[in-house]
Amino acid sequence: MVDMWDLDSEAIEERVAFRAQVRDLVWRETKRRMRSLGFSEEEGPATPNALAPTSAAAKAVHLMYLEVATEAGTAARDLAADAAARAGRAGATYADLGEASGITRQAARKRWPEAVGTHWALYLLTGKNRPHGRAVQVLRSSSKAIETGRAAVDEGALAEDGAVAAVVINSGRQAVWACYFNDGTYAPEEITLPDELQNVPVPSDEGHRDWQHRWEQHITRLL
Numbered sequence: 001m002v003d004m005w006d007l008d009s010e011a012i013e014e015r016v017a018f019r020a021q022v023r024d025l026v027w028r029e030t031k032r033r034m035r036s037l038g039f040s041e042e043e044g045p046a047t048p049n050a051l052a053p054t055s056a057a058a059k060a061v062h063l064m065y066l067e068v069a070t071e072a073g074t075a076a077r078d079l080a081a082d083a084a085a086r087a088g089r090a091g092a093t094y095a096d097l098g099e100a101s102g103i104t105r106q107a108a109r110k111r112w113p114e115a116v117g118t119h120w121a122l123y124l125l126t127g128k129n130r131p132h133g134r135a136v137q138v139l140r141s142s143s144k145a146i147e148t149g150r151a152a153v154d155e156g157a158l159a160e161d162g163a164v165a166a167v168v169i170n171s172g173r174q175a176v177w178a179c180y181f182n183d184g185t186y187a188p189e190e191i192t193l194p195d196e197l198q199n200v201p202v203p204s205d206e207g208h209r210d211w212q213h214r215w216e217q218h219i220t221r222l223l
Contacts, residue, residue: 026072030065081112088115088140118171120145123212124152125165125180125219132216133161142168146177153181153188165219167193173200180222194218 027048045051048065051058084097092100094116098108109116119138122145126133139145149166156162165180166188175193182189197215201207 022072026065026068030061030068033064033068034061081115084108084112084115085141088112088117092116114142120171120176121169122149123167123169123215124149124163125216126156126163127161128164128223129160130220132164132220134212134216135163142170142176149177150179150188153179157181157186164223167215169200173202174198175200180219183223191222 030048045061048061051061080101084092084101087097087100092115093105094109095105097112097115098105101108101111103111119140120142122137122139124135124137126135137145137148139148145168149163149168152163153166156164163181165178167175167178170176175198177190178193179188179190181187193215197211197218200211
């Protein structure tokens with residue numbers, strides 16, 4: 001974790017200045033929203049504490065400020081989660097994420113459980129006619145794997161050797177998403193694989209080839 005006592009004076013000043021900028025942003029948005037309370041931006045208080053502390057107006061302003069500050073915190077958490085995921089894809093460890101965010105490695109793992117050390121395998125079945133081909137990609141984001149699989153199947157209709165089906169497998173070797181190209185609707189159609197295809201053996205396992213064969217048979221019946 002980052003200890004404020006370990007920071008030099010310039011770094012401390014930068015952090016204090018940054019917090020001041022965030023406070024100003026929250027206050028400006030609060031003043032903008034105070035129009036709904038009957039204030040104009042010119043008539044409203046100059047600071048959050050400019051009104052009589054026990055007045056009804058002060059209560060309304062402080063609650064509005066709290067609402068905006070809460071939204072700012074939610075937005076900041078979303079930005080942090082996105083940054084952690086991108087850092088993980090770039091090779092950052094949970095120790096790195098913890099140091100950057102001022103928390104422990106364990107806390108970083110708990111806060112962003114899928115940022116580091118997880119992967120999704122995208123299996124593609126290619127070729128409109130049997131024997132079908134196969135392709136495998138490994139991605140660090142489930143949404144990216146699904147997006148890539150759907151796009152590959154959608155575009156696969158334009159080529160004889162294009163993808164006709166896709167399945168995304170998580171790091172626990174479970175099929176979490178699947179689709180095939182439906183000739184009736186001319187679009188990828190999401191499907192749930194049968195129970196016997198839900199668990200996917202690792203490539204080094206003897207059962208992996210059998211799983212691929214059974215997956216191909218299942219898709220071929222749908223095509």
